[in-house]
Amino acid sequence: MKFDLKIGAVTSPNELQLVFREDFMKRILGVNYDAFGDCIVRTQGGESFEVSGYEKIVYLGFGQWKKQRN
Numbered sequence: 001m002k003f004d005l006k007i008g009a010v011t012s013p014n015e016l017q018l019v020f021r022e023d024f025m026k027r028i029l030g031v032n033y034d035a036f037g038d039c040i041v042r043t044q045g046g047e048s049f050e051v052s053g054y055e056k057i058v059y060l061g062f063g064q065w066k067k068q069r070n
Contacts, residue, residue, distance in 0.1 A: 007061045010068055012037040014053040015032075030063035041065045 005011070026032045030042030040048050041057055044064050051057060053055050056068040 005059055007059060009059045010056050011059070012056055013041070013051065018054075028063055030060050030065060 013033070014024075016025055016029065016031055020029065022033070033051075035038055037053065038045065039051050039053060041051055042048055042064055043066060044060060046053045051067065057065045058068050061065060
């Protein structure tokens with residue numbers, strides 16, 4: 001599977017998990033699964049937010065994300 005992660009790309013944590021290993025997701029991409037199966041996602045300013053595995057998030061670059069607005 002080919003996956004191109006550019007700034008502004010919209011994806012979900014579950015889609016990322018299909019392509020990237022858990023360690024790479026946690027350290028480089030800033031996406032980490034918690035004990036309950038939800039994801040903790042790193043944002044600008046070093047803060048985090050929680051999303052379900054299927055919620056869409058937008059890549060801001062350098063391992064930082066924001067929630068996609070509907």
